[in-house]
Amino acid sequence: METNKLTSNKGNLIEGPLILKPMIFNDQRGCFYESWNESTFYNEIEEKIIFFQDNHSISESGVLRGLHYQIQPFAQGKLVRCISGEIFDVVVDIRKNSPTFMEWGGINLNHLNKLMLWIPIGFAHGFLSLKDKTEVLYKVSGFYSKVHERCIRWSDPKIDIKWPLQNCLIDKPKLSEKDSIAPFIQDTAIFI
Numbered sequence: 277m278e279t280n281k282l283t284s285n286k287g288n289l290i291e292g293p294l295i296l297k298p299m300i301f302n303d304q305r306g307c308f309y310e311s312w313n314e315s316t317f318y319n320e321i322e323e324k325i326i327f328f329q330d331n332h333s334i335s336e337s338g339v340l341r342g343l344h345y346q347i348q349p350f351a352q353g354k355l356v357r358c359i360s361g362e363i364f365d366v367v368v369d370i371r372k373n374s375p376t377f378m379e380w381g382g383i384n385l386n387h388l389n390k391l392m393l394w395i396p397i398g399f400a401h402g403f404l405s406l407k408d409k410t411e412v413l414y415k416v417s418g419f420y421s422k423v424h425e426r427c428i429r430w431s432d433p434k435i436d437i438k439w440p441l442q443n444c445l446i447d448k449p450k451l452s453e454k455d456s457i458a459p460f461i462q463d464t465a466i467f468i
Contacts, residue, residue, distance in 0.1 A: 342402015361410025
């Protein structure tokens, strides 16, 4: 498995998140690859993570989910991959003492590139579905807790994420009610 750091919107390498590219074996029958190998994953992130839950979302083109995170003691790391369709996957560094605090990084994940994104605790996460029937799988290192869940507005001008809405031929994304009324980062009460 090959790994690379994510570059922020300001050109800085963000410590923590990793782009993971599995080794793919192609032949006349198609392809084969390990989508999950505990030993390899731990060697790459240099940390032992226990995943408690697998989540699966299916979204139409133009759906935006995020920016979500959970606070302690239910903070979550996430390992995200797209198995059908395509997403623009985004992380925002919300670690107060980080040199990349409030910077964001984004990457396209799809069923063709088979990339995965490791998002450790300390980052808000969101994605924009770029195609209909896009399926995203993600492993999380903590259980969901509504009381500990936090959300930052997808369009927060202080973060200024460049969502590729034009790829979906829309001006505004399709949002859940919760995401549409999420606070801006300066109004978010608790940072990790």
